Amino acid sequence: MQETYEKIPVLKIGDFLITSIQVALHDRLALSLQDDILNKIQETNAKGLIIDVTTIDVLDSFITRVLVEIAKMANIMGVKTVLVGLQPAIAITLVEFGMELTGMHTSLNLEKGLEMLKELVKENEV
Amino acid sequence: MGGIEETVPINDEYDIVTARSQGKSTAASIGFGLVDQTRISTAISELARNILRYADSGVVYIREVASEGATGVEIVAEDHGPGIADLELAMTNGHTTGGGLGAGLPGTKRLMDEFEIDTEVGRGTIVTARKWV
Numbered sequence: 001m002q003e004t005y006e007k008i009p010v011l012k013i014g015d016f017l018i019t020s021i022q023v024a025l026h027d028r029l030a031l032s033l034q035d036d037i038l039n040k041i042q043e044t045n046a047k048g049l050i051i052d053v054t055t056i057d058v059l060d061s062f063i064t065r066v067l068v069e070i071a072k073m074a075n076i077m078g079v080k081t082v083l084v085g086l087q088p089a090i091a092i093t094l095v096e097f098g099m100e101l102t103g104m105h106t107s108l109n110l111e112k113g114l115e116m117l118k119e120l121v122k123e124n125e126v
Numbered sequence: 127m128g129g130i131e132e133t134v135p136i137n138d139e140y141d142i143v144t145a146r147s148q149g150k151s152t153a154a155s156i157g158f159g160l161v162d163q164t165r166i167s168t169a170i171s172e173l174a175r176n177i178l179r180y181a182d183s184g185v186v187y188i189r190e191v192a193s194e195g196a197t198g199v200e201i202v203a204e205d206h207g208p209g210i211a212d213l214e215l216a217m218t219n220g221h222t223t224g225g226g227l228g229a230g231l232p233g234t235k236r237l238m239d240e241f242e243i244d245t246e247v248g249r250g251t252i253v254t255a256r257k258w259v
Contacts, residue, residue: 025145027139058146058164060171061230062153089164097233098219
């Protein structure tokens with residue numbers, strides 16, 4: 001299947017890494033994103049990570065767990081994570097289902113997420 | 127009876143993506159709003175994942191149903207896997223035998239209006255879930 005070759009770009013801007021998930025996430029793609037982000041953190045000495053999920057229309061328990069684990073692993077490497085752009089319907093479903101986004105911060109959109117991340121990184125350095 | 131009926135065989139992880147996007151579009155054409163579409167496609171994703179995790183393969187049926195003037199969607203997730211030995215335990219939040227969150231079945235039940243499990247050890251599992259518009 002051609003999807004096997006899909007890759008989600010992880011971009012570096014200043015001290016931050018930004019990744020925007022714009023394809024239907026299947027399990028392997030989610031796990032390869034996890035690897036890519038952690039490698040990129042090491043390569044770039046990034047201090048903050050933004051994961052943009054604006055275009056994601058379903059978050060099931062597996063994908064949610066992968067996102068939570070990415071944030072936990074990034075945190076161990078000294079990087080703060082902000083998840084941005086969670087759709088209202090997904091927020092409702094996550095809470096009703098009983099899934100929790102522990103260990104990461106969330107923000108309404110990319111702009112607010114960047115502001116939040118700057119603050120978090122500043123606190124982290126004190 | 128309703129018109130729409132989709133059959134999605136579940137054999138690998140890509141089929142989970144197919145099942146949930148099929149579920150979302152079916153829910154939309156039945157007349158569910160965006161939040162319900164998301165609940166329904168999340169439920170389908172969980173049931174399809176359970177099939178893959180515990181039984182290796184199976185089928186998800188997504189169909190339009192009607193009862194006493196109400197319209198809804200019925201999801202049937204069917205496999206011929208090992209079956210569930212302790213159903214009560216499987217429906218307990220936080221319990222898992224498959225390395226998951228242990229929220230799958232109870233969480234899925236909360237997203238839907240009706241939820242039934244027919245399972246027999248050694249024969250397989252059929253989960254039927256319905257939601258009304």
